[in-house]
Amino acid sequence: MHLSENLRGILLMCTSMAAFTINDTFMKSVTQSLPLYQTIAMRGVIALVGLGLLAALTGAFRFRPSGRDGLLILLRSLADVAATILFLEALLRMPLANLSAILQALPLLITLAAALVFGDKIGWRRMTAILVGLVGVLIIIRPGTEGFDRWSLLGIASVLCVVVRDLSVRPIQGAVPAGLVALGAAVAVTAMGWIGAGIQGWKPVSPAEAAEVLAAGLFVIVGYLSSVSAMRHGDIGLVAPFRYTSLIWAIVLGLLVFGDLPDAWTLVGAAVVVGAGLFTLWREQRLRRPSRPVPASPDPAPLDPAR
Known part of the structure; x- marks a missing residue:
């Protein structure tokens, strides 16, 4: 039974990483023809409907966060907005796999x-593993060389915003529903998309473009649900490393879709x-006492919240 739970958690995590990366692929594709903020706004509506239903089904709307928790949720939401803008601006201009490689430094x-x-x-x-991992990031972006892509700096800035996002939820009381935290971020990101679309402009949407945005929104919801479920099955130390399968998906989809x-x-x-990341996860798992409960994150989903 224990092995079954571990296997279920691994499969859910792999599903989550695949769903998020497929979402990125659709977003990169559709933003070649539609304005970025219009796309964020349209996808945001789809994500809001899905996350709103999730929050309603789990009773999240009955919860009233304290003033302190409310401010932390607001901080997380603002960090989400910044991370989304930076991530998608970089995604629009960078190869999918290159940006995904930078994101692996997040843990x-x-x-x-x-x-x-x-x-x-x-x-x-x-x-030492962290420093080695940061050297790996420098190898990827290669500052000062011909291979340097200045848009990769947006990817790094996006990762830093996600660090703020994830750390801001740590002091939040465990009773705060995950769906409420995620919904707050989705509202902020969607509002940002509509404001940006009003400034950037709106283009007519073809059926093919609408289908891509719809697919991106649906894969966001699948990614979020499977990510939350993955962290509730099996040993976290065994499940968490499978986050790195997103890089494999990014390489494959980047080659097949964009060449x-x-x-x-x-x-x-x-x-x-x-x-370096795998070593760090292994070391943390080894040092964790068996009797020490693993704190559940209010939102264990990976980087792109607008995802």
Whole structure:
């Protein structure tokens, strides 16, 4: 039974990563012809309907967060808005796999930021792994060389915003429903999309473009639901590393849909980052006491919240 739960968690996590990456693929494709903010607004409506139904079914609307928790949810939502803008602006101009490779540094940066902000202890082994992972990011973006893509800086900025997003939920009381936290972010991102669309302009939408936006929104909902479910099955230390399967999906879809294939340096850098991240997860799991409960994150979904 225990093995069955682990396998279920792994499959759900892989499903989540596939769904989020397919969403990214649809968004990158449709923003070649539609304005970015219009697309965010349209997809946001779909995500709001799905997450709103989820919140209603789970009774999240009956919960009233405290003033402190409300401010933390607001901070998380604003960080989500910034992360979404930066991520999609980079996605519009970068190969999917290259941006995904940069995003693999997120767990490392969250570990480092948690030590700086909350005083979490990091031993020399994990600190070394974090530094090695950051070197891997430098290999990917290659600043000062001909291979440097300035849009990759937006990807890094997006990751930093996600660090703020994820750390902001840590002090939130565990009783706050995950659906309420996620819905607050979805409202903020969707509102940003409509405001931006009013400034950027609105174009007529073809049936094919509408279908792509609808697919992106549906895959966002699937990704969120499967991500939440994945963290509730099996050992978190066994399930969490399968987040890195998103890079495999990004490479495959980037090649099949856009004809983009990462160069050797990007693949080397991605391997360094993923290896460092896996070591960090393994080390954290080994150091965690068996009797110590694993705190549940209000929203364990990966990077793109507008996802």
